[in-house]
Amino acid sequence: MAGLRRGGDPFHKQSSVEMNHKFLNGNVPGGPLADKWTQYRSTLPLVAPGNKLKIEIIVVGTGLAGASAAATLGELGYRVKCYTFHDSARRAHSIAAQGGINAAKNYRNDGDSVFRLFYDTIKGGDYRSREANVYRLAEVSTSIIDQAVAQGVPFAREYGGLLDNRSFGGVQVSRTFYARGQTGQQLLLGAYQALSRQVALGNVELHTRHEMVDLVLKDGKARGIIARNLLTGELERHGAHAVVLATGGYGNVFYLSTNAMNCNVTAAWRAVAKGALMANPCFTQIHPTCIPQMGEYQSKLTLMSESLRNDGRVWVPACEGDALAIREGRKTALDIGEDDRDYFLERRYPAFGNLVPRDVASRAAKMVCDEGKGIVPTGLGVFLDFSSAIVRYGKSRASILGISQPTPALITELGEKVIAEKYGNLFEMYEKISGEDPYRFPMKIYPAVHYTMGGLWVDYNLMTNIPGLFSVGEANFSDHGANRLGASALMQGLADGYFVLPYTIGTYLSEDIRTPNMDTTDPVFAEAEASVKDRIDRLFAIRGNHSPESFHRSLGKIIWEYCGMSRSEKGLKHAREEVRALRNAFLSDLYLPGTPSELNPELEKALRVADFIDLGEMMIVDALDRKESCGGHFREEYQTSDGEALRRDEEYAYVAAWEFRGHDQDPVLHKEMLQFDSVELKTRSYK
Numbered sequence: 001m002a003g004l005r006r007g008g009d010p011f012h013k014q015s016s017v018e019m020n021h022k023f024l025n026g027n028v029p030g031g032p033l034a035d036k037w038t039q040y041r042s043t044l045p046l047v048a049p050g051n052k053l054k055i056e057i058i059v060v061g062t063g064l065a066g067a068s069a070a071a072t073l074g075e076l077g078y079r080v081k082c083y084t085f086h087d088s089a090r091r092a093h094s095i096a097a098q099g100g101i102n103a104a105k106n107y108r109n110d111g112d113s114v115f116r117l118f119y120d121t122i123k124g125g126d127y128r129s130r131e132a133n134v135y136r137l138a139e140v141s142t143s144i145i146d147q148a149v150a151q152g153v154p155f156a157r158e159y160g161g162l163l164d165n166r167s168f169g170g171v172q173v174s175r176t177f178y179a180r181g182q183t184g185q186q187l188l189l190g191a192y193q194a195l196s197r198q199v200a201l202g203n204v205e206l207h208t209r210h211e212m213v214d215l216v217l218k219d220g221k222a223r224g225i226i227a228r229n230l231l232t233g234e235l236e237r238h239g240a241h242a243v244v245l246a247t248g249g250y251g252n253v254f255y256l257s258t259n260a261m262n263c264n265v266t267a268a269w270r271a272v273a274k275g276a277l278m279a280n281p282c283f284t285q286i287h288p289t290c291i292p293q294m295g296e297y298q299s300k301l302t303l304m305s306e307s308l309r310n311d312g313r314v315w316v317p318a319c320e321g322d323a324l325a326i327r328e329g330r331k332t333a334l335d336i337g338e339d340d341r342d343y344f345l346e347r348r349y350p351a352f353g354n355l356v357p358r359d360v361a362s363r364a365a366k367m368v369c370d371e372g373k374g375i376v377p378t379g380l381g382v383f384l385d386f387s388s389a390i391v392r393y394g395k396s397r398a399s400i401l402g403i404s405q406p407t408p409a410l411i412t413e414l415g416e417k418v419i420a421e422k423y424g425n426l427f428e429m430y431e432k433i434s435g436e437d438p439y440r441f442p443m444k445i446y447p448a449v450h451y452t453m454g455g456l457w458v459d460y461n462l463m464t465n466i467p468g469l470f471s472v473g474e475a476n477f478s479d480h481g482a483n484r485l486g487a488s489a490l491m492q493g494l495a496d497g498y499f500v501l502p503y504t505i506g507t508y509l510s511e512d513i514r515t516p517n518m519d520t521t522d523p524v525f526a527e528a529e530a531s532v533k534d535r536i537d538r539l540f541a542i543r544g545n546h547s548p549e550s551f552h553r554s555l556g557k558i559i560w561e562y563c564g565m566s567r568s569e570k571g572l573k574h575a576r577e578e579v580r581a582l583r584n585a586f587l588s589d590l591y592l593p594g595t596p597s598e599l600n601p602e603l604e605k606a607l608r609v610a611d612f613i614d615l616g617e618m619m620i621v622d623a624l625d626r627k628e629s630c631g632g633h634f635r636e637e638y639q640t641s642d643g644e645a646l647r648r649d650e651e652y653a654y655v656a657a658w659e660f661r662g663h664d665q666d667p668v669l670h671k672e673m674l675q676f677d678s679v680e681l682k683t684r685s686y687k
């Protein structure tokens, strides 16, 4: 069958010209784009129900991707073991997702379709993702909504009863389903309830407060994990026929990000250390609408959902003098008249206005701040203003109520009510954090690290290059190219977990039905456990003077400064030296209190920071390699005369998948060449 692979070597040589590289095969099935998934799914080898009962699968992670995968695999009859370092599966970062989830339902009858969602996602990702995966994602998006509704997820509804939609950046249709500003929470509760049912039925064994600290391979295949019981410090061996990593993104490599504080790269990085490839690690997403950083010792940034750009207008004062006066507290936004404002997104990108994609909006905000027009004391902030929307909604509500000549005060009152209905909890959250009333004064926002498009390299089956090791959700690199469109991470996590992995993992497992359960007394488990113990002991032996947190903060500053919103060859080379120096400092000056065999959050952090340092260096190497600008990767040397990203398709239309070779050697680049049969590669324009 075309493209079907069962755990073989994913490398293949493509042509004699390219012999210097090992090329990766995405194992995309043949046939027309629109039929690939259906045909493939209908002809995949299956595991018979009786055999499923004998097969064990480890799922690490209980966010939307992990919970949906574990629940579905349990429902199918596999014996699933599921792990999370949190005290409850529900604490996964997914719970924080605010704005919504995309699906090509076309409820608005505004021209949406599976193809349009596919096209928007490929274009939004700046043509750096695999066509077949993205099409499949768009195709199954509609099933996700049906599944969630059946679970009782309380999506917002219109007066007629149909599910409501709103718009997110980079598209011209309304296809985002939402539950106020708590979409992730509601979806995760749905997935958690499905998971809990399987736990109750005995199909899923749930291990909370367990952190995967190593991957176990036997004969080159993923056969288990070493987990640290975070409450006792004990190292445990867990075996299975296959391992699924649903461990989320690595945005916290920047230290300050909108991710939950505990998000980290350790599970994925332990797999990388065992030979898994890390794809496009430099593709990180900076979200334009976050509450600006206010102090040096801040440890967290807060997202203001993209949904707010449906109604909020982004601006700065047109002249530097006004911006300075605002920064110094001599003026407020209300003192700046309409003619003295620069609605820079509407000016630069009239076709999409405030709803341009995140990478474009973030860079535009940075540009005006670089010009000295920032509106917070650090100079790094712009306004997000709802006053026009309040008036517009107020007039419309007055008209519905039959009030022919409403006073300005009544218009404001009615308009604010509409805004509160749509975004009430986000406004409340903003006021609590900033101390300012966003109904009266525009919000102050600035871009911040939010999502990582890079991740473990996986083929069409969501299997990494290590046979039996799969990765789903934000932990893999698969669908978003160089920039993710808003509301598509929840879509991908749930597509992977509910609708893709449960089929594709069967392809691999159908060849494993005669393999008995893993024996965790096997030497491969003992060796993996001993190497973790050794790693931990060496960290304790350092006995230096600095906390893991302080190294993490230093790492974040380097990565943000040189591998953040804009990057240059000179800066990246300097950053690599700095990261290496930081690694030396970490290994000679780390201080860990307590002992390994107890609850020890400092040890947890240290292990994670060590992996972040290695990842940080790989991100820099990847950013150096990619001599073009695309999506979230903006190389200063490659831009158009008006400051837009300059892609170089001839040379860089590939996925860069890196093989880690230890600290003393450069990682090795493997390329998956991207082929586009259904879309024409164009300069991305939102003008």
Ligand SMILES: Cc1cc2nc3c(=O)[nH]c(=O)nc-3n(C[C@H](O)[C@H](O)[C@H](O)COP(=O)(O)OP(=O)(O)OC[C@H]3O[C@@H](n4cnc5c(N)ncnc54)[C@H](O)[C@@H]3O)c2cc1C
Pocket: 060, 061, 062, 063, 064, 065, 066, 083, 084, 085, 086, 089, 091, 092, 093, 094, 095, 096, 097, 098, 099, 100, 101, 102, 183, 184, 210, 211, 212, 213, 246, 247, 248, 249, 258, 259, 260, 263, 264, 266, 267, 303, 450, 451, 472, 473, 474, 475, 486, 487, 488, 489, 490, 491, 493
């Ligand atoms: C503030 C915010 C708002 C967002 N809003 C939206 C939105 O509106 N729409 C949208 O589409 N996307 C949104 N996103 C992105 C989206 O929330 C994430 O991409 C998505 O939730 C990731 O889900 P996941 O299941 O892949 O990972 P996560 O939800 O991060 O779950 C990871 C799981 O892995 C576990 N884990 C990790 N490492 C280990 C280990 N070593 N051992 C054991 N367990 C481990 C964790 O405990 C957790 O259970 C938002 C992101 C942020 C930061």
